[in-house]
Amino acid sequence: MKSPPGADTSCMRMSLRSAIVVLVCTAALVAPASVFAAHSVGTSGQIAWVRRATTNFVTAELNGNGAGVCAILDAPLRATRRHRTCAERWNGKLERLLHEPGGRAHLRSEQRAIPSAAVVIHGNVATIDLPGPLMSRSSRLLWTENCWMVEG
Numbered sequence: 455m456k457s458p459p460g461a462d463t464s465c466m467r468m469s470l471r472s473a474i475v476v477l478v479c480t481a482a483l484v485a486p487a488s489v490f491a492a493h494s495v496g497t498s499g500q501i502a503w504v505r506r507a508t509t510n511f512v513t514a515e516l517n518g519n520g521a522g523v524c525a526i527l528d529a530p531l532r533a534t535r536r537h538r539t540c541a542e543r544w545n546g547k548l549e550r551l552l553h554e555p556g557g558r559a560h561l562r563s564e565q566r567a568i569p570s571a572a573v574v575i576h577g578n579v580a581t582i583d584l585p586g587p588l589m590s591r592s593s594r595l596l597w598t599e600n601c602w603m604v605e606g
Contacts, residue, residue, distance in 0.1 A: 496575030504573045504580045504595055507602040511588060512565045518552055520544030528596050528603040531589075560586065579605075 494501050507526055514522030524532050524540035532540040551557045564584050572583040578597035587593050588604050595602040 494573040496573060496580070500575050500580070501573045504575065504582055504602050505568055505571070507595060507604070508571075508582050508584075508588065508593075509565065509568050511604050512561055512568065515548055515551070516558065516561045516565065518545070518548045520546075520548055523548070526604050528598060528605045531604075531606050564588075 496504075511523060511526045514520075514526070520543070521541040523544045527540065534540070535543065551561075564586060567584050568582070574581050574583075580595040580597070580602060582588075582593045582595070584593050589606045592605070594605045596605040597603075
């Protein structure tokens with residue numbers, strides 16, 4: 455079929471390569487962040503449970519809720535030390551952390567990273583790849599008491 459005289463057809467022609475590039479760019483814009491996340495290892499249920507425990511931990515920190523943090527800690531970390539309960543110790547830590555410049559922003563960035571963070575589960579130990587550690591030096595969780603608990 456011929457175009458009418460004087461019609462500009464240069465903008466109507468698209469090579470296969472250009473069409474593919476446009477399709478890939480469009481897909482990249484609409485794909486969820488979890489598609490691009492690093493590869494997680496474990497069943498989808500296990501991975502979701504680790505992310506939920508991590509979310510609960512970081513949310514409790516943001517809310518300054520020491521008891522909420524302790525509810526997700528492994529049993530040895532919940533023990534009373536020097537006549538102070540776990541909740542008392544964490545309430546003090548969280549008060550200092552949340553008043554530090556950038557403390558709350560750091561926790562919010564971790565909270566935003568959880569849904570797309572890589573989770574690796576080996577037996578009863580899980581790690582989640584966050585911008586910073588959940589506790590001191592690691593982001594490890596331990597399967598104990600029929601749930602995932604943050605390990606120190």
